[in-house]
Amino acid sequence: MAGEVSKAELAVKVSVVRHGPGGGLFALDVALDVPSGITILFGPSGSGKSTLLDCIAGLLRPEAGTIAIGEDPVFDSGKRIDLPPQHRRVAYVFQSLALFPKMTVEENVGYGIANMPKFERSARVCELLRAFRVEEIRKRRPGEISGGEQQRVALARSLITLPRVLLLDEPLTGLEAGLKASIVDDLRIWNAAQKIPILYVTHSRGEVDALGERVVVLDHGRVISEGVPHEILDAPRRETLAQAAGFENLFDARVLELREADGVMGVRLADSTTEIEVPLGYAAPNDRVRIAVRAGDILLASQRPVGLSARNFLEGRIVSIKQVSRLVVVVVEAGVTFTAHITPSAARSLELAIGKPIWVVLKTHSCHLVSDSPV
Amino acid sequence: MALPLVLPPTVLGFYMLVAMGTRGPLGKIWQAAFGHGLAFTFTGLVIASVLYSLPFAVQPLVASFESVDRKLLDASAVLGAGTLRTFHRVILPMSVPGIITALVLSFAHTLGEFGGVLMVGGNLAGVTRTVSIDIYDHVQSLQYAEANRMAVILLVFSFAVLSVVYGANRRTRRRVWSPWPAR
Numbered sequence: 244m245a246g247e248v249s250k251a252e253l254a255v256k257v258s259v260v261r262h263g264p265g266g267g268l269f270a271l272d273v274a275l276d277v278p279s280g281i282t283i284l285f286g287p288s289g290s291g292k293s294t295l296l297d298c299i300a301g302l303l304r305p306e307a308g309t310i311a312i313g314e315d316p317v318f319d320s321g322k323r324i325d326l327p328p329q330h331r332r333v334a335y336v337f338q339s340l341a342l343f344p345k346m347t348v349e350e351n352v353g354y355g356i357a358n359m360p361k362f363e364r365s366a367r368v369c370e371l372l373r374a375f376r377v378e379e380i381r382k383r384r385p386g387e388i389s390g391g392e393q394q395r396v397a398l399a400r401s402l403i404t405l406p407r408v409l410l411l412d413e414p415l416t417g418l419e420a421g422l423k424a425s426i427v428d429d430l431r432i433w434n435a436a437q438k439i440p441i442l443y444v445t446h447s448r449g450e451v452d453a454l455g456e457r458v459v460v461l462d463h464g465r466v467i468s469e470g471v472p473h474e475i476l477d478a479p480r481r482e483t484l485a486q487a488a489g490f491e492n493l494f495d496a497r498v499l500e501l502r503e504a505d506g507v508m509g510v511r512l513a514d515s516t517t518e519i520e521v522p523l524g525y526a527a528p529n530d531r532v533r534i535a536v537r538a539g540d541i542l543l544a545s546q547r548p549v550g551l552s553a554r555n556f557l558e559g560r561i562v563s564i565k566q567v568s569r570l571v572v573v574v575v576e577a578g579v580t581f582t583a584h585i586t587p588s589a590a591r592s593l594e595l596a597i598g599k600p601i602w603v604v605l606k607t608h609s610c611h612l613v614s615d616s617p618v
Numbered sequence: 619m620a621l622p623l624v625l626p627p628t629v630l631g632f633y634m635l636v637a638m639g640t641r642g643p644l645g646k647i648w649q650a651a652f653g654h655g656l657a658f659t660f661t662g663l664v665i666a667s668v669l670y671s672l673p674f675a676v677q678p679l680v681a682s683f684e685s686v687d688r689k690l691l692d693a694s695a696v697l698g699a700g701t702l703r704t705f706h707r708v709i710l711p712m713s714v715p716g717i718i719t720a721l722v723l724s725f726a727h728t729l730g731e732f733g734g735v736l737m738v739g740g741n742l743a744g745v746t747r748t749v750s751i752d753i754y755d756h757v758q759s760l761q762y763a764e765a766n767r768m769a770v771i772l773l774v775f776s777f778a779v780l781s782v783v784y785g786a787n788r789r790t791r792r793r794v795w796s797p798w799p800a801r
Contacts, residue, residue, distance in 0.1 A: 355697035
């Protein structure tokens with residue numbers, strides 16, 4: 244659960260110096276504790292995310308530092324410990340997935356446990372194929388299955404060795420959001436039993452909030468921020484993050500009712516009486532969910548609008564108005580605090596003023612449900 | 619390793635002959651082990667041919683091993699496979715076109731070898747007389763019809779070899795080393 248202090252399962256402290264492609268030096272200097280569950284490693288390309296994963300997996304030797312999984316050191320430059328990747332029991336899913344093209348799905352998944360007795364082995368392969376819903380395609384080759392299926396196969400293959408750590412290097416890029424969510428759900432279900440630390444690398448804004456209980460932000464080879472996603476996103480000092488995350492409005496909410504026929508559900512925004520309608524998600528009544536809304540997706544109206552397709556109208560009061568270059572940032576208190584971005588001309592025609600009553604209009608599908616399941 | 623590529627076959631054959639002769643190092647060892655010499659025998663011819671054609675096999679092999687995606691090797695290592703298993707299960711299956719190219723090229727190359735074979739083998743009928751040398755013999759004794767029959771066989775064979783190499787390389791999109799341009 245959020246807020247609970249969990250024991251650091253993976254402790255990394257490494258420094259790496261490499262010659263960058265431009266001839267300059269790239270330095271990675273990171274100290275990081277990764278508890279069990281998903282931790283997002285977030286940062287722009289070139290920030291050192293993949294380099295860090297390569298060090299943990301043993302594919303790249305850091306100049307100095309220590310890497311320990313639980314009590315077990317896998318790398319220690321001082322003690323000259325450097326376990327080869329084969330003995331680290333660290334699973335790694337590459338961005339390219341690196342499925343073996345000449346092997347079937349089944350053979351790919353079973354690759355990591357070749358030394359196991361045949362019967363036990365095929366039982367384990369079956370278990371993994373089922374957990375990631377790829378049993379139907381077990382006889383096919385990677386070239387004959389879809390991108391989403393390839394990603395599922397890569398996950399199953401990496402987890403069959405019962406690794407102590409799972410590293411994911413943007414494994415779900417290029418997938419449609421729904422598909423992505425269902426794969427991540429399967430991963431969470433798997434990890435509910437295994438409880439291993441999962442480091443999930445991404446540079447995509449949406450994934451940060453949708454996936455993790457924790458996020459670590461890497462920039463120019465250094466950790467610049469770490470914590471739970473909304474705390475980091477709310478901190479205005481982190482300009483790179485706010486931009487990258489793209490969701491200015493994030494709310495804790497509790498599910499009131501599911502209206503499955505309409506594909507929506509009603510939620511009450513935390514600490515308020517404000518109720519809104521959001522798209523149906525993987526949730527049950529009384530579940531806690533998180534709702535994300537982009538400031539640019541919020542409409543403001545001086546009176547309660549009529550004849551509009553949007554389903555959420557909230558009455559509030561303007562708390563602040565600030566012009567940032569060609570954008571007007573309006574903060575509205577309507578049970579919870581909303582931040583809206585509107586154009587200067589819209590601001591003029593609405594005759595906005597601090598303290599003035601205003602209506603906040605939200606389209607149902609502008610409210611993004613981001614999962615916060617306690618795995 | 620690349621020396622036999624540029625060395626005139628006769629030179630290579632000469633040194634092989636010296637090495638395999640009764641007073642040469644290789645010849646002595648062979649004599650001690652098997653009770654007969656190595657020069658002017660079929661075995662000696664095979665050894666010389668292996669040395670002579672090896673570079674033609676090694677180059678396409680190395681090129682196709684190297685063209686295997688680095689990430690596949692990393693994936694294999696992370697999944698616990700050692701070097702041998704990675705080679706056997708990942709690299710080899712992906713190098714089939716390269717292996718075919720290597721086999722076919724070195725075979726064809728050996729078939730056509732003349733100078734070295736003549737040196738080491740000594741053109742003994744039924745023992746070390748190869749097709750190439752046989753053609754030469756026929757031409758020398760003005761038996762053009764006989765020479766032509768043999769030449770046609772080699773021509774047809776060479777054409778078949780080319781087809782196999784091209785066929786093997788077409789099925790893969792990866793660039794495999796070949797002495798001919800890709801298109």
